[in-house]
Amino acid sequence: MFQQSKGIAFGAAALALAAAAQWSLNERAVIPSLGLYGAAIALVLSVLKHDTCTCGYRKCRSETSPTPLVESTTAKFGAPYQWLALGACVLCALFAFTLNADTSFLVSGAVESQFTLPGVVAWFASIILFLIAFWQPEKDVRAWLDWFCTRVAHADWRAGVNLCLSWTTLILLAILALGAVFYFYRLDATPAEMTSDHAEKLLDVNDILAGHTPLFFNRNTGREPLQFYLTAALIKFAGIPLSHLALKFGTALIGFLTIPATFLLAREMFDDRVGLLAAFFAAVLHWPVTIARMGLRYPCTTFFAAISLYFVWRVIKYQKRNDFLMAGFWLGLGLYGYIPSRNVPLLAVGLCILYALMEWKRRLRSPYIFILNLVLMVALIVIVFLPLLRFSLDYPDMFWYRALTRVASTEKSIEGNAILIFAKNLVNLALMFNWRGDEVWVTNISGQPTLDLISGALLILGCVIAVYRLFRADPIPHSFLLISFVVLLSPSALALAFPRENPSLVRTDGAIPLAAILLALPLALLMQTFGSAARPNALKLVSLALVLVPVIALNYRWYFVEYDTSYRRSAQNSSEVAAVIRSFGDSIGSLEHAYFIGYPHWLDGRAVAINLNDIQWKNFTLDANEFLQDPDDSINRLYIVHPHDVANLAKLSQRYPWGQTIRFSAWTAEKDFAGFFAPALSPH
DSSP, X not given: OHXXXXXXXXXXXXXXXXXXXXXXXXXXXXXXXXXXXXXXXXXXXXXXXXXXXXXXXXHHHHOSOOHHHHTTTSOOOOOHHHHHHHHHHHHHXXXXXXXXXXXXXXXXXXXEEEOOHHHHHHHHHHHHHHHHHHOOOSSOHHHHHHHHIIIIITSOGGGSOOOOOOHHHHHHHXXXXXXXXXXHTTTTTSSOOOOXXXXXXXXXXXXXXXXXXXXXXXXXXXXXSHHHHHHHHHHHHSOOOSSHHHHHHHHHHHHHXXXXXXXXXXXXXXXXXXXXXXXXXXXXXHXXXXXXXXXXXXXXXXXXXXXXXXXXXXXXXXXXHHHHHXXXXXXXXXXXXXXXXXXXXXXXHHHHHHHHHHTTTTTOSSHHHHHHHHHHHHHHHHHHHHHHHHHHHHOHHHHHHHHHHHXXXXXXXXXXXXXXXXXXXXXXXXXXXXXXXXXXXXXSSTTOOSSOHHHHHHHHHHHHHHHXXXXXXXXXXXXXXXXXXXXXXXXXXXXXXXXXXXXXXXTTGGGXXXXXXXXXXXXXXXXXXXXXXXXXXXXXXXXXXXXXXXXXXXXXXXXXXXXXXXXXXXXXXXXXXXXXXXXXHHTTSOGGGEEEEOOTTSOOHHHHHHHTTOTTOOOEESOGGGGOOOOOOSXXXXXXXXXXXXXXXXXXXXXXXXXXXXXXXXXXTTOOEEEEEEOOOOOO
């Protein structure tokens, strides 16, 4: 009992000291912060001396029965239907590679290879046939009937369907409800305005709605296609208009799905407790919430990293072929999301090879079948990737352009020694969580740490726990965790040509699920110290509430108050300009006779058009003379102009000497804009 009370006291004190240390660090009191962190780490190490943690891998390894590990790896390939499915798969894959290459569509003067209906059918068929050829059923009909009778047939139908939900399920549902608030609340208003990137993406979505089906989108240095097709589907089938909201809803949905994916990964690696805590952090941290609500491709990497690594961990834990296949499917599909996802298959294969080398004679019951299954995983990655693989071979410059502009001197020369720049980038990357974060206003309050006060403290303690257990407990899960975390942060450090873009919250977003697990480890350790102490449930609830409630409050305020204000100060208010133009069109004029005169580093006219719900509206230019040639003065006309654009205002005053300049007040200070109203002249 004394040892248990000591563990509880030390664990709670460690959390308190770490939070105080992070507060001192935020106040730039470095020396006191280091002292407090040192004391917190010492207390955590003291608790870890009595660590009895068992993770999912250790439990699995300690099982005496080898059945779950060997059953799927010893099954033979050779049934007639398998050979038939494999042959058909190869044929369909060749068709998919060949047919998805229509180049009849031009955009921005460049050719875009297209998905074709026969090519897509062949592609889907090749994936399904590959799974049919190599999938190994784990339950026969009798087993499924037994499952049905146990889970469904015995429900109390008279009192309503008794789902018999476990506490883990109920808590996870509560976390998902909380996550829904963070990911979808006020989605139409926050973030407030589009950028040029959003306008580019909506033009691409509009191309899809018009019947074009690009494999890769050439606008804006080239982008993978998944987000565009998802947004087009939401617009077509869910009735969402072609707008900023359509982009945001699609990416927020992907971000929200990361919560259960993170839970599955963390639970499989450790236990339900770590899984629930990791899911909580994935639900409320402003890092994943911000990038998911932005409306750009960023959360694709987060989700696909989480779900792919879940199956990769199952590969390591159980060595079942079906897990290899599912890992290959999700790894391949993730390549259609966002550029940093290209690291995830390399990480997955590397982890499997590392595991095989570490456990070749101990854990691996059938090493050569493990290698065969790994080959099948890679083969399925290639099959899922086939259409985009074809594009990357046909147009390598376009496919690799964006990545190479950051890593090499493709766009800008690397200034200085690349090794030294990379080393400095690694230092800045390590400091992003607790000291200084991303400078880009779109995804962060410029320069603020990536994590809040409490989460930043938990990350330090989580890393200490993971490193300690790596050497003193079980190296497999903790090496998996730490290696994955570092590798998925690395795309930011590779910005050698643009080192100011490091650290980048969006290029490191694949590491979010691993960061959530690291944040969960200290709290899971604290919960573990309670053991069978008096009233453990009440103590656990109070202890968790003292940590988790402030995390919710801090991240809610950061995103919905502080970040919202910061974003509005930096973003251009195209929606307010569009509202004025729309009001003019609905009252005394028409959209045909409303014009937007651009100004350097000001609004994007395409964003104004999209906010008008008329993506075909083209009445925008940088030179007012383009819209001053019409001699008809019997029409009301409105020109939106930057208040400092003296040259264009002079042109308008000269053309319409009877016109008047109106200043419109914006929601955000210093975002006011001018309107030049040229009322119709009465015919004589």
